[in-house]
Amino acid sequence: MSKSITLHIENLCIQTIIGILEKERCAPQAVEVNAEITYTYTDAFLDYVEICNLITSSLQNNAYGLLETALLDIAKMLKNHSTKIQKLTLHIKKPTILESCIVGASLTQDFTQTP
Template identity: 40%
Template sequence: MTIHIQDLKFQCIIGILDFERTQEQDVIVNLEIDYTYNSEFINYADVAALLQDTMQKEKFLLIEDALEHLSALLKINFSNIILLNLKITKPSILPNCKVSVSNIYKFDS
């Protein structure tokens, strides 16, 4: 099975620039989770809440750090994940484009 969460948008502190450490900015999270479904499902509402709550609480410096932390946290909370494609976008950090960082995580089942 594959869960898709597209364009999960919220505000949080993320970044290394001075103003990014004091002013929340929009972020957009997209993910795909491939998981083994053996009568145990993954609640996508729980996934979305975990992502948003964690990013708002942790106030990451780098998107890369957020990706690594979130991937580990998702695997801990949802052990049947076998593949995770996670992307975090900062849509307003540059005036003429959106900036994203993504990674694909493969887990042993």
């Protein structure tokens, strides 16, 4: 019998080029990624180390201008990696870009809903 399990990844720290400001395009900055990935669990599981490596590779191999583009690419990549994924929520935060606050963006995608 299959069950839905949610995998949690919190505070995945990555150095990457992301943003549209001139200073963000010249040198990598720290970002934090959080993810909640709900998937159908039978006898196979989602490997959180592999998921973290996929997210890290995506952010380090692409110089994203917008957080939104990065979120959409990562969601698509993860769904292509595992068709078991039912729903995911991703957050990307920039903890050092502004002194007064932490900014970021998030995406929730439910793959069980038909468009």
